[in-house]
Amino acid sequence: MTDIATIAARLDAAARDARAIQQITGQEGELALSDAYDIQRAVIDHRLARGAALVGVKMGFTSEAKMVQMGLKDQIWGRLTSDMVVQNGGVLDRARFIHPRVEPEVAVRLKAPLTGEVTYEEALAAVEAVAPALEIIDSRYENFRFALGDVVADNASSSAFVVGAWLPADTDVADVPMVMSVDGAVVETGTSAAILGDPIRSLVAAARLAGAAGLTLQPSWTVMLGGATAAAAIGLARAVSLDAGHLGRVGFTVAGSAA
Numbered sequence: 001m002t003d004i005a006t007i008a009a010r011l012d013a014a015a016r017d018a019r020a021i022q023q024i025t026g027q028e029g030e031l032a033l034s035d036a037y038d039i040q041r042a043v044i045d046h047r048l049a050r051g052a053a054l055v056g057v058k059m060g061f062t063s064e065a066k067m068v069q070m071g072l073k074d075q076i077w078g079r080l081t082s083d084m085v086v087q088n089g090g091v092l093d094r095a096r097f098i099h100p101r102v103e104p105e106v107a108v109r110l111k112a113p114l115t116g117e118v119t120y121e122e123a124l125a126a127v128e129a130v131a132p133a134l135e136i137i138d139s140r141y142e143n144f145r146f147a148l149g150d151v152v153a154d155n156a157s158s159s160a161f162v163v164g165a166w167l168p169a170d171t172d173v174a175d176v177p178m179v180m181s182v183d184g185a186v187v188e189t190g191t192s193a194a195i196l197g198d199p200i201r202s203l204v205a206a207a208r209l210a211g212a213a214g215l216t217l218q219p220s221w222t223v224m225l226g227g228a229t230a231a232a233a234i235g236l237a238r239a240v241s242l243d244a245g246h247l248g249r250v251g252f253t254v255a256g257s258a259a
Contacts (some may be wrong), residue, residue: 090252135235136161
C-alpha cells in the first residue's frame with residue numbers, strides 16, 4: 001500500500017526547503033491516480049495546518065498537445081492556497097523555488113458554488129469576474145521530470161500565481177492573444193483558445209474533477225484555467241509580464257537568488 005502520509009510529508013518538506021527530491025515513481029513504483037490525489041490533499045493539509053487558507057484551484061494539461069504527450073484523455077487539477085498569492089506588480093522571492101517556470105493563463109473569480117457535472121452556461125453564470133494571470137510552476141522533482149502520478153501528487157506543480165485587474169464576467173476570454181515577456185524580451189506567444197478551445201470549458205472540467213473528489217468550488221475562489229502557451233523558465237530573470245490584449249497586463253519582478 002502507498003504510504004500517503006510519508007510521501008506527502010516528503011513533498012511538503014521539498015517545497016518548504018526548495019530542495020528537489022527523487023520522483024515518487026522512481027522509489028515506490030507506479031502511483032495510482034487516486035493515491036496521487038490523496039497525497040496532494042495531504043500535502044495541502046500541511047499548508048493549511050500552518051495557517052494558509054484554500055483560495056481556489058488550478059487546471060493542468062488543458063492543451064490537446066500536452067494531453068497527447070502525457071498519454072491522457074482528461075485534465076488534472078491542483079489546489080491554490082493563500083500563501084501562493086503574489087500581487088500584480090509584486091515581488092517573487094526566487095529563493096522559495098527550485099527551478100520555477102511561468103505560463104500565461106486566464107483566471108476567473110466565482111460568485112456562486114460549482115461542483116460536479118455542470119453545463120457551459122451554468123459554469124459561466126457562476127463567474128463573477130475574469131482576469132489575465134500568470135502561474136509559477138515549480139516541480140519538486142529532480143530535473144523537472146515526472147510521471148503522471150508524480151505531478152498530481154505534487155499539486156500539479158503549482159507554486160504561486162499572479163492575477164491582473166478583474167474585469168466583468170461577460171468579458172470575452174475565448175480567443176485572447178497572449179504575449180509573455182521575460183526581462184522585456186518576448187518568450188512565448190499564443191492565444192487563450194489553446195485552453196480547451198475556450199477557457200470556460202476548463203471551468204466546467206474543474207467543477208467536474210474537483211466534485212469527484214468531494215470538493216465544491218466556492219464563491220470568491222480563483223480558478224486558474226490552464227496555460228495558453230508553453231511555460232518559460234524564470235532562471236535569473238528579474239521581470240516577467242503578460243500582455244493579454246483587451247484583458248490587460250499582469251506581471252511581477254523577481255528578487256533573490258536560487259535556493
